[in-house]
Amino acid sequence: MKVITITEMDVRDLRFPTSLLADGSDAMHADPDYSCAYVTIKTDNGVSGHGMTFTLGRGTEIVVEACKSMSRLVKGERADEIFANFGSFWRKLTSDSQLRWIGPEKGVTHLATAAIVNALWDLWARIEGKPVWKLLADLSPEQLVSTVDFRYITDVITKEEVIKMLREKESGKAEREKFLMINGYPAYTTQVGWLGYSDQKVRQLCHKFLKLGFTSFKAKVGQNVQDDIRRCQLIRESIGYKNNLMLDANQTWDVPEAIEWVKKLAQFKPIWIEEPTSPDDILGHAEIARNLKPYGIGVATGEMCANRVIFKQLLQAKAIQFCQIDSARIGGINEILSVYFMAAKFGVRVCPHAGGVGLCEMVQHLQMWDFISLSGSSDGRVIEYVDQQHEHFEDTINIENAHYMPPSAPGYSTKFKNSSLLDYEYPHGREWQRLFQNGTFQKPID
């Protein structure tokens, strides 16, 4: 790659007023306004990279502030040098001797890292003229491991082991890529069971998604066990027992409560219970998994796990049967790759979290790379799918017969349309001004 210097890094606060429709409502997040901190990295060769981290409304301004504070680590750097040794740059970004104190590698600063790192991958893919999944699939095993910081995970996996794993899967890559181009990657829907939805709406949506070809359906639980039983019954009546049902508690329970509650829902044969308790509680998830194993219910978590060290332990402790990486959390693609490597080593299936702004757009690339290069399989694996906010992206996702079809445009599919930026930048965007003016939302006080 020729010399390319990063000249600018812009950050924007984008928010969508999703709380108006109770879309995305769950046991812990009653009224989310799907949002993101949106990073644009400009270079001296004219190509720009666009990346984001997902947020729920309030607090986006804090992540934006963190991105701005970290921009000094990005501006003026050579993009070509970053991509040649991305793992080292990633460590530099997460190890600033003063900044790391307010993490480390978790919360706001790590979300900011994800936004910046995702913008860099988008930039890299655009320079190469490939979608990110193809860029990843075309990297040699040595190049791929050079993007990852193995600090704190070498007790479980090493560069050498990963190179060996990737080599073993090299023979079938071309066939799998071809298969993917024709068949796509299986998706599941969460859209039948947000907590804020009425029974009638749930039933209606089950039928809609069945018609669209979906075979896996997820419902939110955890506010009231009688309601949960009623809703599970209702969904099973609609989708039958040949299709998959997954349940999601969004961290609402303590460990003993989780075990008792889920046992009461076991009659509906869910394949997993997602986020039964605190995302930091590795030993708690392990205890829940041990207790639910006799019922054939697996434990799934990941969308709010802080970093690779937490994932490492969830795998070591046999605490999860489904690994739910999130494309906007942990430190961007580089760190997510390390989670894929560890999951492959432990034989645990990755079923990515998606749904919030940009998450479907990004995570399809990662799961497709995994299919081609690492696990070599989509058996028992599904990508979450929610059809919201896709219209705001230049390269929109393409779902056919409940499968994600491989994106073809260069990049990470996260460049917003200009009109969406003008409408939804918070608080000055046109749509927000309208919502303040008509009293639907309160204007923020400065």
Added chain:
Amino acid sequence: MKVITITEMDVRDLRFPTSLLADGSDAMHADPDYSCAYVTIKTDNGVSGHGMTFTLGRGTEIVVEACKSMSRLVKGERADEIFANFGSFWRKLTSDSQLRWIGPEKGVTHLATAAIVNALWDLWARIEGKPVWKLLADLSPEQLVSTVDFRYITDVITKEEVIKMLREKESGKAEREKFLMINGYPAYTTQVGWLGYSDQKVRQLCHKFLKLGFTSFKAKVGQNVQDDIRRCQLIRESIGYKNNLMLDANQTWDVPEAIEWVKKLAQFKPIWIEEPTSPDDILGHAEIARNLKPYGIGVATGEMCANRVIFKQLLQAKAIQFCQIDSARIGGINEILSVYFMAAKFGVRVCPHAGGVGLCEMVQHLQMWDFISLSGSSDGRVIEYVDQQHEHFEDTINIENAHYMPPSAPGYSTKFKNSSLLDYEYPHGREWQRLFQNGTFQKPID
């Protein structure tokens, strides 16, 4: 308590240019500028509360932004109602349905929680006219547990168990308080072995602190094993083998590396190795502890542990022999109390982290309360002590014969002098303006 309403919440960015002297330098934080986000909560009865969270310079602006964003949850609230049911308010502060996504309960937003919550305790103690340690010691067991949110820890400890533990220690409280007033609480010094110090300076400081009556000394390790051996030898030559040596690696190692490295230092008989690896790695710390047990070396960690859920697991997994709560991290006193409760149940000694701005000031209160009300003992326990930045506080700490003497002024000892605010507020304070002008520091770009 009469009706008291919170009318205002101010937040300031205070920084001290400690990097100029390599004070506080360790294997991961080469050049800290000891700093804090400083919160002042004003009420309609004239009493104000002052609280802070510690930071290392860059990034303080992000924590300040988080405090400002959270102020909407504080302003207009009734202080008397908060203190009557502090656990519920704490949950409200940490569970905002939109904000929690960018944590939850970790990193920037949890540091901001700590600053706000610490200011509330300072306010409460000032209203009661007592230092915080005395306020805590005078609360009934029922009142004390009402300040704590037991969410996510009920699998290990319940309110009822804590009340029983506290009741069992009620008989000797008066004697222990008297003992404390006369003898104080034992301190240890970290100031002999920052990594940036020369051998001569280390030797000099060992002699200085020996003379002052210290019997426990901590040194930083982890950059180079030969240097560590030389420095340990040098410290042991100065302090002998009757005194305690502790080692601190500040998260520099991977798990297998930690075990091998510390074995090489075992000849110097350290009582603990502190922060051998990532603060998120519960299973890693447990593995290190298992391997170092035959050498009589315990594992200590806590200053960067995110929350009570991490501490719970460190205790469950027998990963720590010394529990190092930090008064400026996790969600302030309320959550720290839950860690004390769990440590007491597991029989693990709490030896608080201190040293950064305000940490000694705050943590002495907590450990003194523990001595009076919970553990009832200071055996094998010490509070970290570093003599930096104390001159900036109105109620300065009082060390006599290497013991913290109980503070007598009402509050949490964290109210800054007005002159220090004028000098060190960043970037507009007088001292910072001087340092920018003479070129010692670069002015931040906005």
